[in-house]
Amino acid sequence: MQLTNIGNKNITSLEILEQINFFRKQEGNRAELKHYDLLKIIRDEFEEEIGQGKISESFYKNSQNKEQPMFELTTAQAKQVLVRESKFVRKAIIKKLEELENKPMTIQEIMIQTLKEQEKLNFRMDSIESKVDNEIRVDHGEQRKIQRAVGTRVYQRMDIENNHDNKKSMFQSLYRDLKNRFGVASYRDIKRKDLTNVLEYISTWIEPAELRSA
Numbered sequence: 001m002q003l004t005n006i007g008n009k010n011i012t013s014l015e016i017l018e019q020i021n022f023f024r025k026q027e028g029n030r031a032e033l034k035h036y037d038l039l040k041i042i043r044d045e046f047e048e049e050i051g052q053g054k055i056s057e058s059f060y061k062n063s064q065n066k067e068q069p070m071f072e073l074t075t076a077q078a079k080q081v082l083v084r085e086s087k088f089v090r091k092a093i094i095k096k097l098e099e100l101e102n103k104p105m106t107i108q109e110i111m112i113q114t115l116k117e118q119e120k121l122n123f124r125m126d127s128i129e130s131k132v133d134n135e136i137r138v139d140h141g142e143q144r145k146i147q148r149a150v151g152t153r154v155y156q157r158m159d160i161e162n163n164h165d166n167k168k169s170m171f172q173s174l175y176r177d178l179k180n181r182f183g184v185a186s187y188r189d190i191k192r193k194d195l196t197n198v199l200e201y202i203s204t205w206i207e208p209a210e211l212r213s214a
Contacts, residue, residue: 011078011097013038014060019096020082022189023089035070039083041072043082075101146198150174153205174205 017038024031042055049055055077059067073081075097082090154170181201 007157010072010074011100012060013042013073014083016073016078016093019093020089021207025091027086027088029086029089035068039069039071041081041084042073046077054102146202149199150178150201158204177205178202206208 014035017033017035020033020038024033043050048054050057055071055073057069059073060070062068078097079094082093085093150171154167154174157170157174158167178198178201182198
């Protein structure tokens with residue numbers, strides 16, 4: 001049995017669960033701990049730390065490709081969770097954790113850990129982008145008016161520039177111009193501005209920006 005999260009000495013609740021059930025079986029204990037029960041233990045044990053944001057819930061995808069919660073703990077926190085296990089299980093896993101703490105990383109292990117961290121970052125970014133997309137699709141009358149106005153100007157720009165292959169970059173450029181003009185951090189904030197001023201400004205987009213500035 002090997003613990004895999006060795007890059008920053010953090011252990012996932014899934015890895016802790018695997019170790020607990022492995023050594024429970026060795027001990028002759030047929031009671032298998034379920035992940036949702038382990039999460040209850042972690043939430044109870046670290047209620048204060050979770051409330052303060054010192055320990056954050058993360059997510060993984062199960063065999064059905066459904067998003068499920070999990071925690072990443074330091075080795076010290078993992079040992080604290082194990083207090084509720086039998087002496088046999090506790091001593092066996094603590095020994096594994098101490099080996100983990102003292103084990104130097106190979107180049108391959110560093111690369112694996114880096115890829116895992118990148119996957120987590122990508123997953124979080126995808127979740128954020130999906131959330132933003134869903135917010136933009138909410139039925140806001142003013143929002144839709146702005147979207148239609150921008151779309152109209154994009155197609156006018158395409159005809160003027162005789163370029164029908166770069167629609168996406170035009171949308172991005174015009175929205176960036178709109179955000180800069182009205183001092184907002186993101187597109188969904190534009191709806192909070194005065195609609196008349198926004199639509200009037202969009203109407204100046206008939207010519208390409210480089211022609212208007214000439």
